[in-house]
Amino acid sequence: MDPSGKVAIVTGGNSGLGEGGVHRLLGAGATVVSLDRAGKPPMGADFIECDVGDEGSVNAAVQHVADRYGEIHMLLNNAGIGGLGAVATPEGPCDMAQFRNIIAVNLVGATQVAAHVSHRMISNKPTGPDGERGVIVNTCSIASFEGQEGMSAYTAAKAALAALTLVWARDLSRHAIRVNAVAPGFMGTPMVASLPPDFVAELVDGNEFPKRAGTADEYAAVAEFLIRTPLINGEVVRLDAGARPPARTKWASGA
């Protein structure tokens, strides 16, 4: 799908990878609405405050976008949060409230955004040579495939989102809507800005090549490629410089 003249929603578009996606789609000529629960949208983008973990909030925000702009053609389903904790330690079981919160945002939240947006995409007019009605790009993670020690909830959510990418592609193919995903490795965004430098150095050293953090624009370039390429459907693209995370980092295990 050519983004020019189309309407995109980017969840978490006020920071990091989502912000990169907003800039890219604006540059490609789209109208872009950031749905975020905090921060300010990039210049040129519209903004509707929304907590993706709250279905009422998602429903209202998607309704607002439809009222303002009509059809919604693209979704970068990107908002997410981090969180660490072993399933159990000598001190006790993991914090299940934290576990539920990460699942509520990263999995249930991503699902309810995809559900409410794709429901509207179904009634879009077909566009382009293939008669596409919509394109969704989920933001997964390399933790979708290799969850490290301490990453129960994040891995559960991101692994499920990677698996759901194909299921949603199958659910929506009859409506000419495609669903793909990007699975980034270590990206230099505010989410990871407070991590200790030793930890970051070790993570980046795990890349094959190049040994550096990815950028929001590299994420956005892949997302744009997935939007523009009709034959790619149900696919999860790793964006990780060849990294395959080990069970644990030396830093996290105190070695």
Ligand SMILES: NC(=O)c1ccc[n+]([C@@H]2O[C@H](COP(=O)([O-])OP(=O)(O)OC[C@H]3O[C@@H](n4cnc5c(N)ncnc54)[C@H](O)[C@@H]3O)[C@@H](O)[C@H]2O)c1
């Ligand atoms: N940074 C990385 O290394 C990395 C790697 C792999 C995957 N990811 C994923 O990429 C996505 C974006 O992460 P980022 O690094 O840009 O983080 P970030 O913290 O810079 O940005 C996340 C944005 O999502 C918003 N958000 C969080 N919870 C929300 C909610 N409940 N409702 C609405 N908005 C909400 C935040 O306000 C923020 O604007 C996340 O899904 C994250 O899991 C990040």
